[in-house]
Amino acid sequence: MSVESFARADVCAVAIAETFRGDGEILANPIGTIPMVGGRLARATFEPDLMMTDGEAALIANDEAFEWPDGKVLEAWNPYRRMFDIVWSGRRHVIMSPTQIDRYGNMNFAAIGGDLAQPKVQLLGLRGAPGNTICHPTSYWVGNHNAKTFVEQVDVVCGIGYDRAAALGPVASRFHEIRRVVTNLCVIDFDTADHRMRLRSVHPGVAVGEVVEATGFELVVPDEVPVSRLPTDEELRLLYEVIDPTNLRGKEVPD
Amino acid sequence: MADKRMSEDDVVARLRSGMTIGIGGWGSRRKPMSLVRAIVRSELRDLTVVSYGGPDVGLLCAAGKVRKLVFAFVSLDSIPLEPHFRKARQSGQVTTEEYDEGQFLLGLQAAAWRVPFLPTRVGLGSDVFRLDPSLRTVTSPYPGPDGGPGEELVAMPALELDAALVHYNRADERGNAAYLGPDPYFDDLMLEAAATGGRFLSAERIVPTAELAADGCRHSLKVSRLMVDGVVEARNGAHPTSCVPDYERDEAFQKEYAGSARTDEAWAEFSAAWLELPDEATYQRKVAAR
Numbered sequence: 001m002s003v004e005s006f007a008r009a010d011v012c013a014v015a016i017a018e019t020f021r022g023d024g025e026i027l028a029n030p031i032g033t034i035p036m037v038g039g040r041l042a043r044a045t046f047e048p049d050l051m052m053t054d055g056e057a058a059l060i061a062n063d064e065a066f067e068w069p070d071g072k073v074l075e076a077w078n079p080y081r082r083m084f085d086i087v088w089s090g091r092r093h094v095i096m097s098p099t100q101i102d103r104y105g106n107m108n109f110a111a112i113g114g115d116l117a118q119p120k121v122q123l124l125g126l127r128g129a130p131g132n133t134i135c136h137p138t139s140y141w142v143g144n145h146n147a148k149t150f151v152e153q154v155d156v157v158c159g160i161g162y163d164r165a166a167a168l169g170p171v172a173s174r175f176h177e178i179r180r181v182v183t184n185l186c187v188i189d190f191d192t193a194d195h196r197m198r199l200r201s202v203h204p205g206v207a208v209g210e211v212v213e214a215t216g217f218e219l220v221v222p223d224e225v226p227v228s229r230l231p232t233d234e235e236l237r238l239l240y241e242v243i244d245p246t247n248l249r250g251k252e253v254p255d
Numbered sequence: 256m257a258d259k260r261m262s263e264d265d266v267v268a269r270l271r272s273g274m275t276i277g278i279g280g281w282g283s284r285r286k287p288m289s290l291v292r293a294i295v296r297s298e299l300r301d302l303t304v305v306s307y308g309g310p311d312v313g314l315l316c317a318a319g320k321v322r323k324l325v326f327a328f329v330s331l332d333s334i335p336l337e338p339h340f341r342k343a344r345q346s347g348q349v350t351t352e353e354y355d356e357g358q359f360l361l362g363l364q365a366a367a368w369r370v371p372f373l374p375t376r377v378g379l380g381s382d383v384f385r386l387d388p389s390l391r392t393v394t395s396p397y398p399g400p401d402g403g404p405g406e407e408l409v410a411m412p413a414l415e416l417d418a419a420l421v422h423y424n425r426a427d428e429r430g431n432a433a434y435l436g437p438d439p440y441f442d443d444l445m446l447e448a449a450a451t452g453g454r455f456l457s458a459e460r461i462v463p464t465a466e467l468a469a470d471g472c473r474h475s476l477k478v479s480r481l482m483v484d485g486v487v488e489a490r491n492g493a494h495p496t497s498c499v500p501d502y503e504r505d506e507a508f509q510k511e512y513a514g515s516a517r518t519d520e521a522w523a524e525f526s527a528a529w530l531e532l533p534d535e536a537t538y539q540r541k542v543a544a545r
Contacts, residue, residue, distance in 0.1 A: 171406040
């Protein structure tokens with residue numbers, strides 16, 4: 001397989017994998033299709049010590065992301081109660097998908113519009129976002145980068161951003177880290193003086209202006225914006241033959 | 256020796272309107288649905304429901320039984336957003352207390368241990384405080400990590416329950432019980448957080464005590480009779496939620512249930528077909544005949 005034949009979804013998976021670089025022996029817990037593919041890719045290549053779930057109550061060693069025709073290789077029993085132990089211990093890096101996110105990484109997937117007593121659109125609820133974001137590294141995945149997701153202000157703060165963590169001081173900021181936001185268009189980080197979102201790279205074929213247009217607040221854009229890392233031949237082989245052979249990732253982000 | 260066996264309707268007879276009721280399971284998994292259906296058939300109302308929510312929450316909201324909901328999420332798993340719950344929220348029909356999933360666990364644990372709260376970092380900086388204005392912080396009496404003042408943490412209040420309803424795979428007539436699936440969820444904590452007299456467990460099969468561990472191992476014996484006041488044998492009692500390894504979720508039925516949130520007519524039809532029945536046995540006969 002030649003490098004020329006990669007798809008946008010493959011670049012997204014590589015960008016997700018890169019968020020786990022350097023994490024070592026922690027629970028990599030990417031939630032969602034492309035995040036799960038990317039997490040498996042990181043472990044199958046440069047972060048072999050990561051642990052990953054089967055989406056239920058086990059940590060498994062398999063490279064396959066979604067189906068395990070030859071059975072699961074169990075490393076540990078991990079029911080929800082153990083999951084909270086891991087969250088609070090800090091040995092975890094989660095990837096969640098925001099419905100809204102602001103420039104400091106405050107994230108909402110609980111409800112939109114109306115008021116707290118009667119939202120216009122009820123979504124998931126807080127789920128584990130308050131605890132995740134204050135206890136261990138968090139990254140975000142946005143499958144459809146648009147100005148309704150990247151907003152000036154989120155309606156409900158589920159996951160806390162850098163401004164809120166800083167305002168509370170060390171009790172909140174000591175374990176808080178929003179590492180990346182990976183989208184279908186680009187990679188964003190918070191490597192600015194006050195931890196505002198900064199455009200880190202654009203995926204091949206995406207113009208910087210396209211990202212700026214699709215972001216509902218002023219994104220920090222460096223003079224030079226590199227192109228996101230391309231998949232290697234070995235990464236493409238893993239993606240197409242082992243991790244996600246039915247290409248579920250391509251359904252989430254079509255070319 | 257206490258024989259705690261009873262029927263779903265016996266359990267409901269011990270509940271009162273206005274009670275705070277914890278419901279076990281998680282999302283659309285191992286929910287005590289036969290007990291939930293018995294509540295729907297009853298005159299009970301104005302309940303406060305505490306749940307890692309699934310169709311239990313949606314059904315009780317749609318049936319007008321819920322005054323207040325204490326939750327971290329409500330989901331049908333394969334259908335991520337619970338439509339009846341959304342409807343109740345978006346119409347302002349129920350009041351709510353919303354927490355992080357882990358805070359929720361700490362609230363149950365505090366109640367189980369009979370302490371007023373447990374400290375946690377979880378919730379700091381988030382809108383948990385806006386969602387529950389009665390939530391307070393507590394300052395650690397011990398030095399902070401840098402030797403400075405003690406950290407100010409969230410004081411997650413005990414989620415005390417008047418009653419708890421959970422569903423297990425196996426039980427004996429005294430209330431010892433085994434789960435056989437991959438996850439115990441928080442059912443044991445629900446039971447321990449509930450007042451004595453209000454702790455009810457339904458099970459797929461009631462078996463002699465000597466056979467409790469027959470289908471699992473000693474680690475599956477998560478609930479003991481110290482934690483249970485009433486036992487209900489409820490085959491397929493978690494339907495339509497999953498109760499593995501006894502059965503998987505009934506996805507087709509769940510889809511029909513979710514679809515019934517679309518219009519008042521659809522709900523009336525679903526309710527007439529599946530809820531306005533004389534008893535659980537009739538429901539199960541209808542499910543078997545589908």
